[in-house]
Amino acid sequence: MTVNTEAGLSTSPAGSKRERHLPGVEGVWVFVYADMAVFALMFGCFMWDRHQAPELFESSRQALSLNFGGVNTLILLTSSMLVVLGVDALKAGRTHLAPGFFGSAAACGVAFIVSKILEYGYKFDAGIGLTSNAFFQYYFIMTGLHLGHVAVGTIIIAVLAAKSRSERPGCSVALYEGGATYWHMVDLLWVCIFPLLYLVR
Amino acid sequence: MESAVKSVIAVWLLLMLSTAASTWWFAQPTFSPVLGTLAVMVIAAVKVGLVMSHFMELRGAPRPWQMAGVIWVIAAAGTVMGIYLM
Numbered sequence: 001m002t003v004n005t006e007a008g009l010s011t012s013p014a015g016s017k018r019e020r021h022l023p024g025v026e027g028v029w030v031f032v033y034a035d036m037a038v039f040a041l042m043f044g045c046f047m048w049d050r051h052q053a054p055e056l057f058e059s060s061r062q063a064l065s066l067n068f069g070g071v072n073t074l075i076l077l078t079s080s081m082l083v084v085l086g087v088d089a090l091k092a093g094r095t096h097l098a099p100g101f102f103g104s105a106a107a108c109g110v111a112f113i114v115s116k117i118l119e120y121g122y123k124f125d126a127g128i129g130l131t132s133n134a135f136f137q138y139y140f141i142m143t144g145l146h147l148g149h150v151a152v153g154t155i156i157i158a159v160l161a162a163k164s165r166s167e168r169p170g171c172s173v174a175l176y177e178g179g180a181t182y183w184h185m186v187d188l189l190w191v192c193i194f195p196l197l198y199l200v201r
Numbered sequence: 202m203e204s205a206v207k208s209v210i211a212v213w214l215l216l217m218l219s220t221a222a223s224t225w226w227f228a229q230p231t232f233s234p235v236l237g238t239l240a241v242m243v244i245a246a247v248k249v250g251l252v253m254s255h256f257m258e259l260r261g262a263p264r265p266w267q268m269a270g271v272i273w274v275i276a277a278a279g280t281v282m283g284i285y286l287m
Contacts, residue, residue, distance in 0.1 A: 018261070020262060020264070021261055021262065022263055023257070029266060040273065040280070043280065043281055044280045044281070047281050047285060051284050051285075067224075070220060070221070077217060077220065078213070078217075081210070083256075084209050085209065088203075088206060088209070092203070180257075181257055184252055184256045185257075187256070191252060192249065192277065195223060195244075195245045196281065198224075199223060199227075199238070200241070200242075200285065201234040201235075
C-alpha cells in the first residue's frame with residue numbers, strides 16, 4: 001500500500017471519483033481485527049456461560065454500577081470524536097488545532113482509567129474479587145484486558161498530541177490515522193463490553 | 202463549520218444519546234427485561250456500526266477492509282443475540 005498525503009484531502013479533481021482510502025497502515029488494521037476477533041470470542045463464551053447459570057449472572061450483575069459504566073462509555077465516545085477532529089484538523093491544514101484535540105482525547109483516557117480504578121476499589125471494598133464467581137471472573141478479565149488497551153491507547157494519543165505541536169500544513173497523517181484507528185477500536189470494544197456485562201438482564 | 206466536522210459531531214451526539222437511552226431507560230428495572238435487553242443489544246450493534254463507518258472511516262475504505270467490519274458486527278451481534286434468545 002502506498003501512503004500518500006493527498007489521499008485524505010477532501011478535495012478531489014472535478015469529475016473523478018474519490019479513491020477509496022484505508023486510514024493509516026494495513027498492519028494496524030490486521031492487529032485491530034485480530035484483537036476484535038479475540039474479544040468477540042470472549043463475548044460468545046460469556047453469553048454461553050450466562051445461559052448455563054442465568055440466576056447467578058443476573059444477581060451478580062446487579063452488584064455493578066450502571067452509572068460508572070454509562071459515564072465511562074460517554075467518556076470514550078467523546079475521546080474518539082476528539083481524535084477524529086484532531087486528524088481532520090491536520091488533514092485540513094488547521095494544524096494549530098490538533099494538539100488541543102489530541103490532548104483532550106488523552107485526558108478522557110486518563111479520566112476513564114481513574115474512574116475504573118475507583119470502581120474496582122468499590123468492588124474490592126464490597127468483598128468482590130476475581131475469584132468470587134464465574135460472572136465476576138468475566139467482569140474482571142474483560143474489563144481488565146480492556147483497561148490495558150485504554151492505558152496503551154492513552155499513551156499513544158498523548159504522544160501524538162505532543163508530536164502534533166510541531167506539524168505544518170501538508171504533513172503526513174498516516175501515523176495519526178494509525179493511532180486513531182487503535183483508539184477507536186478501544187472505544188468500540190467498550191461499546192460492546194459495557195452492555196454485555198452491565199445491561200444484559 | 203465544515204460539513205465533515207458537522208457530520209462527526211452529529212454522529213457523536215447520536216452515540217451519546219443512544220448510550221444514555223440504553224443505560225438509564227432500557228436497562229432500568231421498570232423496562233421489560235427481554236425487550237429492554239434486545240433494545241440494548243440492537244443499539245450497541247448500531248453504535249459499533251457508526252464508530253466503524255464514521256470514526257474509523259471504513260465508509261471510504263477499500264471494500265475488503267469494510268466487509269471485515271460488517272462481518273464482525275453481524276457475527277458478534279448474531280452470536281450474542283442468538284445465545285440470549287436460546
